[in-house]
Amino acid sequence: MSYGAADGIRTHGLLSHSHQADRWTSEQYNIWRCFCVLRRDRHNILSFTQTENTMHTSENPLIRVTDNSAYSLHTAVELFLEHCEARGLRAKSITFYAERLRLFTSRVCVPLEQVDAFSIRRYLLQRQREANSTHTVHADYRALRAFFSWCAREELLPRDPMEKVQPPKTDVVCKPPLTEEQIRALLDACRGTDWLRLRDYALVLTLLDTGLRASEVCMMTVADGTSETFLIRGKSRRDRLVCLSAETRLAIRKYLRAYPEPLTPESPLWWGTQGALTVYGVLQAVERIGKRAGLREHLGCHAFRRSFAVYSLRSGMSLEHLRELLGHRDFATLKHYVKLVEQDLKQAHAEHSPLRMLRKR
Incomplete structure (x- = not known):
């Protein structure tokens, strides 16, 4: 990025440091205009008089030096x-981010520098009154938090x-x-010699055995x-190790042998x-x-991921090993699985506590 020597206006390389003239060629102006359009910042388009082919200098009151206040809310998004x-x-x-922030800009029609905590709270309250779930509103909050934190770091706003x-x-x-009954019902629903049934059987075992997304x-x-x-x-773009049990690998091999087309490794x-x-x-x-298994609720892949986590914890797997196998960066996400195991402990305590014998007398 370079600056015009006479006026200090940003020209993004269109004028060299040694350029003392205040004239732009038509080609330079078109390049600059295309750059501004691509950046979606109409405030940055410099005043230009084609008849005189002159870029206004700092002495001319028509010049507008770009600053952070020129960014609109839409442009900042x-x-x-x-x-x-x-x-x-x-x-x-x-x-x-795009869907939630663009919805915010369509509802909050004020310049970027005028967005304050009150307008954000009113927007979130409006989203709540539209009968959105608490998780949807919290997702809106997370998107806004990331956006305005970035605005503060980039000094588009004096404060977040x-x-x-x-x-x-x-x-x-x-x-x-x-x-356990549901898992057996799912496997029974995949029984058969057709390659699609063999694929479904291998898929269920893989999901249950690995907890993959x-x-x-x-x-x-x-x-x-x-x-x-x-x-x-995975999701965090980190390579992680995935283990397959012998039963799962055997089911996959049966499915591959039945698949009608040749496949490479x-x-x-x-x-x-x-x-x-x-x-x-x-x-x-x-x-x-x-x-096919007769499950009443909708079945998704995350049900197998949740089952993998809970059954692994029940069998004594450490949180560190579970975190690595699931591909989480920290232990925060595992707290939901730990709560399910805690419920098991509470139930076991209620059934086997020594005080239970005293209650029977």
């Missing part, structure tokens, strides 16, 4: 999304208005894991499915009638298995 993309965030995360906004409370619902299941290759251990890059592991399964395809397959 778009710049934040560019920042997220430059950081290499997943497309799903960028979509999360979210510092005075407390997070909305959420309903804590600890969903139980799949019971649906997106991670889609990453598995044929070589992964036939190995005792393999590496996978690098081929995707899970296939359907229309090709390799996507995340949506895996979710659909799991949902159909749940319906």
Whole structure:
């Protein structure tokens, strides 16, 4: 980035440091205008008189030097999304921020510098009154917190208005894991010699044996499915070790032998009638298995992930090992699984406490 020597106006390389003239060529002006449009910042387009082909200098009152106050709320959101993309965030995360922040800009029609804690609270309250769940409102809060924190770091705002906004409370619902009867019903629903039934049987065992997310299941290759251990890059973009039991590997081999098309070790592991399964395809397959098994509630991949965590803790696995196998960065997410195990302990205490014998007398 360079600056015009006479006036100190940012020209992003269009004028050199030694350039003493105050004239822009038509090509330079068009490049600068395209740059501003791409940045979605209409306030940054410098005044330009084509008849005189002259860039106004600091002595001319028509000049507008770009500063942070020139950014609109909409422009700041778009710049934040560019920042997220430059950081290499997943497309799903960028979509999360884009949807919630653009909804905020459509409801809060004030300049960026006028957004305060009161307007943010009113927006969150409006979202609550629209009968949104507490988790939806909390997601709005998280998106706004990330955005305004970035604005403060980039000095687009003198202070982060979210510092005075407390997070909305959420309903804590600890969903139980799949019971042993439900797991057996799911496996029985996959019995058969057809390659699709063999695939479903192997898929259920894989989900229950590893606790993988649906997106991670889609990453598995044929070589992964036939190995005792393999590496996978999950949600946090960190490679982690995944272990497959002998029963799971055997079920996968039976499915692969029955699959009608030849596959290489690098081929995707899970296939359907229309090709390799996507995340949506895996979710659909799991949902159909749940319906065949007669489960009343909707069955998703996370039910297997939750069951893997709870049964592992019940059998004595350490939290550190469970965190590594599930691919979590910290222990905060595991607290929900620990609560389910605590309920087991409370029930066991109520059934086997020595005081229970005294109550019977």
